[in-house]
Amino acid sequence: MGNGEFLATTESASFRVPYVFRYVWRSLILIYIPILGLAGFFSYHIYWHIFESNYQPYFESQQSRLDNAVNTFSRELGHIHQLIRLLRYNQQFEKALQAGMSIDYQSLENVFTDFSNASSHISQLRWLDEKGVEKLRMNISDKGVIKVAPEALQNKSKRQYVKAGMRLEPDEVYISAINPNIENGQIVLPLEKTIRAVMRTGKQDGLHDGVLVINFLLNDMFESLNQKQDNKLRIIDNEGYWVMHPNPSMAFRSYTDYLVRTERLLSQAVIKGILDQRQLHNFIHGSRLISYSVIDIGENGPDNRHRLFFIDSSAPDLLGSLKYRVALIVFIPTVLVLVVLLFLIGRFLYDGRKQYDLFRQLAVEKEALAKSNQQLQLAYEQQQQMQDTLVELRKLSSMGMMVAGLAHELNTPLGGAALTLSSLDSAREQLQQAMSDGLRKSELEDYLTHSAETTALARKNIAKAAELVKSFKRLAVDRHTDEPTEFDLMTVINDVATTSKHRLKQQHIHLDIVGPKQLVIQSYAGIVSQLFENLISNAISHGFAGRNNGHIHIEVIQTSMNDISVSVSDDGHGIDVEQLTTIFDPFVTGARGAGHTGLGLHLCHQWVTQVLKGSISVSSEPGQGTTFIVLLLVDVDSSSQS
Numbered sequence: 094m095g096n097g098e099f100l101a102t103t104e105s106a107s108f109r110v111p112y113v114f115r116y117v118w119r120s121l122i123l124i125y126i127p128i129l130g131l132a133g134f135f136s137y138h139i140y141w142h143i144f145e146s147n148y149q150p151y152f153e154s155q156q157s158r159l160d161n162a163v164n165t166f167s168r169e170l171g172h173i174h175q176l177i178r179l180l181r182y183n184q185q186f187e188k189a190l191q192a193g194m195s196i197d198y199q200s201l202e203n204v205f206t207d208f209s210n211a212s213s214h215i216s217q218l219r220w221l222d223e224k225g226v227e228k229l230r231m232n233i234s235d236k237g238v239i240k241v242a243p244e245a246l247q248n249k250s251k252r253q254y255v256k257a258g259m260r261l262e263p264d265e266v267y268i269s270a271i272n273p274n275i276e277n278g279q280i281v282l283p284l285e286k287t288i289r290a291v292m293r294t295g296k297q298d299g300l301h302d303g304v305l306v307i308n309f310l311l312n313d314m315f316e317s318l319n320q321k322q323d324n325k326l327r328i329i330d331n332e333g334y335w336v337m338h339p340n341p342s343m344a345f346r347s348y349t350d351y352l353v354r355t356e357r358l359l360s361q362a363v364i365k366g367i368l369d370q371r372q373l374h375n376f377i378h379g380s381r382l383i384s385y386s387v388i389d390i391g392e393n394g395p396d397n398r399h400r401l402f403f404i405d406s407s408a409p410d411l412l413g414s415l416k417y418r419v420a421l422i423v424f425i426p427t428v429l430v431l432v433v434l435l436f437l438i439g440r441f442l443y444d445g446r447k448q449y450d451l452f453r454q455l456a457v458e459k460e461a462l463a464k465s466n467q468q469l470q471l472a473y474e475q476q477q478q479m480q481d482t483l484v485e486l487r488k489l490s491s492m493g494m495m496v497a498g499l500a501h502e503l504n505t506p507l508g509g510a511a512l513t514l515s516s517l518d519s520a521r522e523q524l525q526q527a528m529s530d531g532l533r534k535s536e537l538e539d540y541l542t543h544s545a546e547t548t549a550l551a552r553k554n555i556a557k558a559a560e561l562v563k564s565f566k567r568l569a570v571d572r573h574t575d576e577p578t579e580f581d582l583m584t585v586i587n588d589v590a591t592t593s594k595h596r597l598k599q600q601h602i603h604l605d606i607v608g609p610k611q612l613v614i615q616s617y618a619g620i621v622s623q624l625f626e627n628l629i630s631n632a633i634s635h636g637f638a639g640r641n642n643g644h645i646h647i648e649v650i651q652t653s654m655n656d657i658s659v660s661v662s663d664d665g666h667g668i669d670v671e672q673l674t675t676i677f678d679p680f681v682t683g684a685r686g687a688g689h690t691g692l693g694l695h696l697c698h699q700w701v702t703q704v705l706k707g708s709i710s711v712s713s714e715p716g717q718g719t720t721f722i723v724l725l726l727v728d729v730d731s732s733s734q735s
Contacts, residue, residue: 111449117442124438129431135514136427139555142517142548146420147381147414149541152375155384162318162326162403163386169314170390172212174266177307180208180218189667190220198229202240205231209238211516214286216274217308220294222257222301225250235337247277258291258304267291268390270399271311271336273345284344286311286336288390324406331400333368367402382407426555513551517544556625582612582621582657588645589625596633601642604629608649614657615728620700627693628661628721636665636719655727662720668713676711705729 180186189200206216209231219230227246232239249255250416254269267290274285290307294300315337319325328337335343342349348364363378367385377386383406390399463470524540527533583606590604597604629645637643645663652658668676673679677698700708706729713719 112166117121117439117446120442121435121439125435128434132427132431134722135510135551136555138422138514139510139548139551140419140423142544143423143552144415146541146545146548147415147419150243151382151407151411152384155382155407156386158326159386159403159405163388165314165318165387166403169214169309169311170268173268173288173290173307173309176211176215177266177292177305179211180204180307181292181294181305183208186305187298187300190294192296192301194297196301197230201229202231206238209233212309214309214311214314216285216310217305217306219308221249221255221305221306222303224248225304228303245451254289254291254306255304258293258306261291261293261304262659263293263295263297265292268399270330274308274310284312284341286315286344287624295689301655302512307440324408326403327366328401329364329404331368331402333364348553368405377412380412381409382411401433419570422552425556426552430555494534510551514601515540517547517551520544520547524720551639553576577616578618579613579615580618582614582659582725583608583610583649585618585622586625586649586659587631589622590647593629593633596630597645600633600640601631602645603643604635604645604647606647606649608647609651612649612651612657614725615703615730616725617729620704621725624697624705625659625661626724627697627721632661632663632665632719636663636667638666640665651727655731657725657727658719659723659725661723662718664718667715667717668711669715673711673713677709701725 112723115153165579183203183204185200189204201220209215209218215233217230217232219227221227226248227241230246232241254267255268257267269289271286271288274281275289288309288311290309293303293306294305295302297547315328318337325339326337327335327339329335330349332347333348335348336345338344338346349361363383370387374386374589375382383404385402385404388401388403391400520540520543524532524536527536586606586608590606593604594700596602632643632645643663643665645661648660648662650658672681677694679695681695698709701707701723705725707723707725709721709723711719711721
C-alpha cells in the first residue's frame, strides 16, 4: 500500500489529524510570525530605552562642565562690577576730578597705580573727558605699570563702550562685549580678549564730565576653563563671533566664515539654532551630544545686551559606539532566543504529527483485525486496549516534556520581560501625567531610576536563555579576532574601574589603582579590558558575597623593558585551599546556586596565556583575601615574532 493510499484510507472522521499537525510547515510559520513580531517590537523598545539611559550621563557631565564654566565667568563679572565701583568711589579719585578745580593728574596717576594690583586681569586704567579723549591711561603688564605719554593718548569717542558710558546714569555700570584690544586702529597681537567696565563721572556728582574705563584681559581665565579637557569648550557671542574656539585662528571670526562652516561638529544651521535658542540646551546633532548654556554680560538694556553662549560636545563617535554596544546587548540574545524557540516549536509540531500518524495506524489495524477474524475479537480488543494505553502514555509523556520545555523557554524569560515592560509603560504614563501637571525634578529622577531597573531586568530575562551558549562560545579563544594595537594600559584599567563603579558603590567597596600616569603597550585592548573586568567582578561577586564593605587594590609595575606586573587584590573571604588548584578550570564555582557558571576565571586564564602571551597566578587564604598576579608583555608582537 503506497503512502498516498495509506493516507486516504486512514483519513476518517474518528481520527482526523488536527490542522496544526497536518500542515507542519504552514503551522510553524503561522505560530512563529506573531512571536517574531512581538520579539522585534519588544527588542526595539528595549533597545531605545537602554540607549537613552546610556547617553543621558554624558549629557549630565557636559551640563555640569558648562555650569562650572558659567559660574566661573559669572564670578569674574561680579568681581569686575565690584572693582570699578571701588575705584569710582575712591576718595582720592573723586578729589583728583573735583569739579570747579583743575584735574590733579598726578593724584589720579597715583590712584591708578595703586589700584592696578587689585586684580591680575586688569590691563588698562583710563579716564576720558566728555569728548571721549583719553586724558590719562595706565597700561598694566608683566613689565609693570606704565603711564602712556600724552602724545600717545587717543580719541575713543567713536568706540561703542564710550558712547554707552556717556549715556549712563549715576551709579550705573556698563559692561562691554568681549573684543580684541585695538590700539591706534590696529588689533593688538597676540589677541587680547578684553572686556571693559565703564562708569560715568559728572557734575551731578561734583566731578569733571567723563568716563572711567577699566580693561580686563580674560585670556588666562578662558584658558583655565579647558585645562585637562579632551573636548574643548567653545564660546560664541550673540553676534555670532567666536570668543573661544579650539582653533585659535577662529577667535573673533564669525561662524558664517568659510573656515568655520567646514567644521564637522558645529554647522552653520546648528550655531544659528543655538543663537536663536530654538534648540534645547541638550540635543543630538549627527553622532554627537551637544550642550550649551547662556549668560548675559552686565545689566545692559535690550538695545546693547551682550550674551555669551558656552558650548560643549561629546566625542565624534560616541553615539555610534553606544548604539553598537546596546545593539549587541539587546539583539544578539533576542536572535538566539528566537532560534531556540524555532527549534522547539518545530520539534513539537514534528513529534505531534508522528504521534497522530501512529495513532491512526493503530486504529486502522484494529479495524482490519476485527473484520478478518471475529474469533480473535476478544483477544484483539484486549490487545488493542493495551496498545492504546501504551500509545496514550507515550504520547502524554512526550507531550508533557515538550510542553514543559516550551513553557520553561517561553514563559520564564518572555513573561518576565513582558511584566517589566508593563511596569515601565505604567511609569511612562505616570510621567506623562506628571508632565501635564507640571513635572518636578524628583519625579523625573524617579522615572529614570525605575526605567534603568526595569530595562535591566528585561534585558536579564531575554539574555537568560542565551547566557550559557555565550559562555561556551567564549571558551573558544580565536587569536585572530582582534589585531594588537597601541594603547595606554592605565587608561584601560581606569575605564574598567569606571564601568564597575555602580556595583562597587552598591556594596560600599573601595577600589584604588596605583601605577604610572601612563603606560603605553602594544597588545589586545579589548581582551585586556575584559580580563580586568572579570577579575573585579569576581572579587565583587565571590570575595565580598554577603558583605557590605571591602577594599580592592590594583597595582601596576613595569618590571623590565618588555614585562609588566599587575596585581589585583582584595580583603574578601578568600579561597579554600582545595579550590586553589582548580580555580582556573571550567565550571569551577562556589556559587552555582546564585546563577554563576564557573567560566569567568577560566576565560581569564585562556586570554592571558593564549592571546596575551603572559601568565596569571593566584594566592589566597580563607578569611585573608585573594591576590591575582597577571604578567603581561609591553609588546605582544615581539613575542609572536620571536
